[in-house]
Amino acid sequence: MRHVSLSLKSLSVLALVAVFLLLGACGSAGKGTGTTNGEAAGSGNGTAANTPDAGNAADGENAADAANPPEGDVPDTLNYGYIGLNDLNLPTGAEGWGFHTGLIQEELKKYGITKVNLIGFPNGPDQTESLISGRLDFGSLGDTPAILARSNGAKTRLITQAATDSIGYLIGKKNGPKTVQDLAGKTIAIQKGSFMHRYVVGLLEQAGVKNYKLVHMLRPDGEAALARGEVDAMTNNGVYALKQIEQGYAHIDDASTHPDLVGTSATVVSEAYLKKFPDFPKVWNEIRLKALEDLKKHEDEYYKLAAEIQKTTPELFKQVSPVANIKDTPFTDDGVKLLDGTKNFLVQQKLATKDFDVNEWILRDGQ
CATH class of the missing domain: 3.40.190.10 (Periplasmic binding protein-like II)
Known part of the structure; x- marks a missing residue:
C-alpha cells in the first residue's frame, strides 16, 4: 500500500487533499468492516438497502444513470451515501434504524420515491467524489471532508448535523x-x-x-x-x-x-437533486425525526443492530454512541459554531483551498 x-x-x-477531492472518480466496489460517521476514504458497495420495501439490489451508479426527469419532478430512485462499509449495508443512528425498519422507505413513497439505494464508503473524500460525479443524491459524513469538498467547489448544501460530538x-x-x-x-x-x-x-x-x-x-x-x-x-x-x-x-x-x-457530522445534498426535489431538506428532516422517535421506543433493539453493524457489543457501542447524543433538530447553535471553527482551521492551515460562509452553505427548512 x-x-x-x-x-x-x-x-x-495539502494540495493533494484538494486534488483528491476534485478527481470526481467513483471508488471501486467492496465490503469491509463498519465505521462510525465521520470516518475518512474509500469506495461504496453500491447495493440497495437490505430492508423492507427497499427494492431490488442495484448499483448506485446505474441508478444515477437512469432517465433524468424534467426539473421539478422527483425521481423514483434515491441514492444515499453513508460512512461505514458493513455486511448489513446500513449506517447507524436514526438513519440506519429508519432504513432497517423500512420506515424511511415507506415515508419516501409518499413523494414518489419507490426505491432507495444505500451506498457505503470507508471515508468521506470518496463519498464526496461520488456526490460530485452524480452517483449520489445526498449523503451523511464527517464535517471535515464535507467542508473540504465545498471549499473546492462542490455544489452541495448542508441540511442536517445529526451529531456534534465525534471524538x-x-x-x-x-x-x-x-x-x-x-x-x-x-x-x-x-x-x-x-x-x-x-x-x-x-x-x-x-x-x-x-x-x-x-x-x-x-x-x-x-x-x-x-x-x-x-x-x-x-x-x-x-x-x-x-x-x-x-x-x-x-x-x-x-x-x-x-x-x-471535536468533530460533527454533516448530511449534504447535491444542488442538482434539489432542482428535482426542492422540498427535500424539509421532507428528509421530518422523516428522520420520525425514525428517531421510533428508535427511542426500541433502544435495546437499536443497540443490538448497531453492534452488529460495527461488529462489537451493544454495551460498547452504547458507551461511545448513546442514543441521547443523536440530535432531534437539524441544527443547533453549538453545532454550527463547531462547524465554523473547523472550517476556519482548515482554511488557516491551507487544508481547505477557499474560504466560504458556513451559514450560506446551510439550507434550513423553508429556505
Missing part, C-alpha cells in the same frame, strides 16, 4: 510514545481528509509538536501497521479506539478534552 507523507510545513501534500483518539503503539510531546519526530497514521485528521493536526499544533510525519492509511491498515510497529501512533475513533486501549495500546489523547477539536 502506498503511503502519503504529510506535515504542516508541506504544502504539496477522535490518538493511539500509540505498545512500548511507544505515551504523551503528545513524545510524538516529535514520530510517524502517525491518519485517515486523510477525515475529522480525525483535523483533530490530530490541531492537537499537535496546540502542543507545539513539530517534525512529525503523517501517513494516510485506512483504519484496518493503520491498526495493522501499529501492531507491527511500522508507525508510532494512529488516529482512531469509537469502538475501534476503545478496543485498542483494551488490548494494551497507549491512549495518548482524545478530543473529549479539546472541545474545539
Whole structure:
C-alpha cells in the first residue's frame, strides 16, 4: 500500500487533499468492516438497502444513470451515501434504524420515491467524489471532508448535523510514545481528509509538536501497521479506539478534552437533486425525526443492530454512541459554531483551498 507523507510545513501534500477531492472518480466496489460517521476514504458497495420495501439490489451508479426527469419532478430512485462499509449495508443512528425498519422507505413513497439505494464508503473524500460525479443524491459524513469538498467547489448544501460530538483518539503503539510531546519526530497514521485528521493536526499544533510525519492509511491498515510497529501512533475513533486501549495500546489523547477539536457530522445534498426535489431538506428532516422517535421506543433493539453493524457489543457501542447524543433538530447553535471553527482551521492551515460562509452553505427548512 502506498503511503502519503504529510506535515504542516508541506504544502504539496495539502494540495493533494484538494486534488483528491476534485478527481470526481467513483471508488471501486467492496465490503469491509463498519465505521462510525465521520470516518475518512474509500469506495461504496453500491447495493440497495437490505430492508423492507427497499427494492431490488442495484448499483448506485446505474441508478444515477437512469432517465433524468424534467426539473421539478422527483425521481423514483434515491441514492444515499453513508460512512461505514458493513455486511448489513446500513449506517447507524436514526438513519440506519429508519432504513432497517423500512420506515424511511415507506415515508419516501409518499413523494414518489419507490426505491432507495444505500451506498457505503470507508471515508468521506470518496463519498464526496461520488456526490460530485452524480452517483449520489445526498449523503451523511464527517464535517471535515464535507467542508473540504465545498471549499473546492462542490455544489452541495448542508441540511442536517445529526451529531456534534465525534471524538477522535490518538493511539500509540505498545512500548511507544505515551504523551503528545513524545510524538516529535514520530510517524502517525491518519485517515486523510477525515475529522480525525483535523483533530490530530490541531492537537499537535496546540502542543507545539513539530517534525512529525503523517501517513494516510485506512483504519484496518493503520491498526495493522501499529501492531507491527511500522508507525508510532494512529488516529482512531469509537469502538475501534476503545478496543485498542483494551488490548494494551497507549491512549495518548482524545478530543473529549479539546472541545474545539471535536468533530460533527454533516448530511449534504447535491444542488442538482434539489432542482428535482426542492422540498427535500424539509421532507428528509421530518422523516428522520420520525425514525428517531421510533428508535427511542426500541433502544435495546437499536443497540443490538448497531453492534452488529460495527461488529462489537451493544454495551460498547452504547458507551461511545448513546442514543441521547443523536440530535432531534437539524441544527443547533453549538453545532454550527463547531462547524465554523473547523472550517476556519482548515482554511488557516491551507487544508481547505477557499474560504466560504458556513451559514450560506446551510439550507434550513423553508429556505
